[in-house]
Amino acid sequence: MNTWIAIGVTALGCYAVKLAGLLVPASAVERPLVRRLAALLPVALLAALTAQQTFADGHALVLDARAAGLGAAAVALVLRAPFLLVVAAAVVVTAGVRAIGG
Amino acid sequence: MAGQGEEKPDTAVVRDALGVGVAVGLSGFAFGVTSAGSGLGLLQTCALSLLVFTGASQFALVGALAAGGNPFTAAAGAFFLGVRNAFYGLRLSQLLALPRAVRPLAAQWVIDETTAVTLAQPGRRAARIGFTVTGLSLYLLWNLTTLLGALGAKAIGDTKAWGLDTAGPAVFLALLAPMLKTPTERAVAGLAVLLGLGLLPVLPAGLPVLVAALAAPAALFAEGRRNGRTRQDAPDRPEEDR
Numbered sequence: 001m002n003t004w005i006a007i008g009v010t011a012l013g014c015y016a017v018k019l020a021g022l023l024v025p026a027s028a029v030e031r032p033l034v035r036r037l038a039a040l041l042p043v044a045l046l047a048a049l050t051a052q053q054t055f056a057d058g059h060a061l062v063l064d065a066r067a068a069g070l071g072a073a074a075v076a077l078v079l080r081a082p083f084l085l086v087v088a089a090a091v092v093v094t095a096g097v098r099a100i101g102g
Numbered sequence: 103m104a105g106q107g108e109e110k111p112d113t114a115v116v117r118d119a120l121g122v123g124v125a126v127g128l129s130g131f132a133f134g135v136t137s138a139g140s141g142l143g144l145l146q147t148c149a150l151s152l153l154v155f156t157g158a159s160q161f162a163l164v165g166a167l168a169a170g171g172n173p174f175t176a177a178a179g180a181f182f183l184g185v186r187n188a189f190y191g192l193r194l195s196q197l198l199a200l201p202r203a204v205r206p207l208a209a210q211w212v213i214d215e216t217t218a219v220t221l222a223q224p225g226r227r228a229a230r231i232g233f234t235v236t237g238l239s240l241y242l243l244w245n246l247t248t249l250l251g252a253l254g255a256k257a258i259g260d261t262k263a264w265g266l267d268t269a270g271p272a273v274f275l276a277l278l279a280p281m282l283k284t285p286t287e288r289a290v291a292g293l294a295v296l297l298g299l300g301l302l303p304v305l306p307a308g309l310p311v312l313v314a315a316l317a318a319p320a321a322l323f324a325e326g327r328r329n330g331r332t333r334q335d336a337p338d339r340p341e342e343d344r
Contacts, residue, residue, distance in 0.1 A: 003146055006173035006180075010163050011153035013177065014184035018156075019209040021191015022200065030192070033322065038189045039281075040290050040318035045183050046158065046278040047291035048298030048314035053165050053271040059303050069268035070275060077279045084125055087132055090272035094265030 069094030115228045119219050119235035126157075126215050127243025132269035133160055134251020139261035140168035144252050151248035155241065156213050158277055159184045161270040162311075171308030179311045190217040197221070197229045211237030214277065286321050293317035 054070045055061050072093035076086040130151060137147040142164055150160050159180040166176035191212045197220060200208055211233070219236040223229040255261055282288050294314040301310040 002173045009177035010180045013181035017188040018212040021188035022195045022205045044294035044317040046274045047294040050274040051295040073272040086276045087272045090268040091265040094268040
């Protein structure tokens with residue numbers, strides 16, 4: 001049930017902000033400070049989420065095969081690989097390190 | 103169609119749009135697998151792709167739920183990630199000039215990829231074609247591959263043995279990388295990582311990410327103070343130099 005609540009709230013919230021962008025007159029939100037905040041918010045969230053989903057195990061921080069996978073994704077990004085290849089690099093390297101016993 | 107400076111043929115716009123739509127649409131498979139691996143049911147996984155349809159928020163939500171977060175903190179993290187779409191919508195509504203009746207339908211497609219393709223087009227006709235083709239191909243494929251991924255997760259068994267638990271963070275990293283253009287953005291990312299990891303052992307699941315989001319206003323505040331000081335030192339307004 002909790003999962004459905006989370007899905008419902010997320011779906012409503014995400015749709016509402018998408019629609020708001022199309023309906024609200026640009027002048028209302030075009031203030032430089034608001035725009036800067038909107039650009040920086042995803043940076044903070046994505047960075048925190050990447051780090052957590054790479055190093056977190058419950059409430060503990062661990063260094064395991066996922067770190068190697070994300071390292072591979074980072075290398076792929078530096079080499080300007082396409083989106084799918086970046087994700088594939090992370091998955092394959094993580095699986096490889098785990099198979100070896102990392 | 104003769105418009106202001108439009109030289110790009112429709113077929114070229116469609117090709118660009120399909121390229122993005124198909125490539126990113128296929129990564130719905132990773133979401134389907136991740137979501138199912140996080141313990142969500144087939145219906146829940148598909149509902150997320152159909153109704154939320156903004157990848158980063160979807161990955162964030164299933165990650166937070168898997169980590170044992172309560173539904174509202176999990177949804178809050180996913181929601182804040184989705185807020186950027188409102189700003190895409192502002193840009194797009196100027197470019198596309200959609201009739202009011204169409205906007206509620208078009209809204210669901212206002213995401214990173216459709217915005218990137220639409221902004222890259224010269225002229226309104228190309229922008230409209232780019233938005234529609236990217237939106238449609240991405241929506242159909244993303245939902246189809248989500249379903250296949252969720253079904254496949256059962257056949258695969260232990261998704262972790264296949265490394266599929268890194269698909270989510272790899273997607274985040276791929277979205278994040280092009281945003282790290284200036285020192286401010288890198289500082290925000292660094293501070294957010296420190297907060298997100300540092301608070302993990304002490305706060306309930308889901309909360310550290312929300313606290314880490316405060317890195318954004320903190321950096322703006324610091325930037326504002328720094329600019330305020332340079333303005334006092336050099337009254338000839340640094341903004342005009344850029």
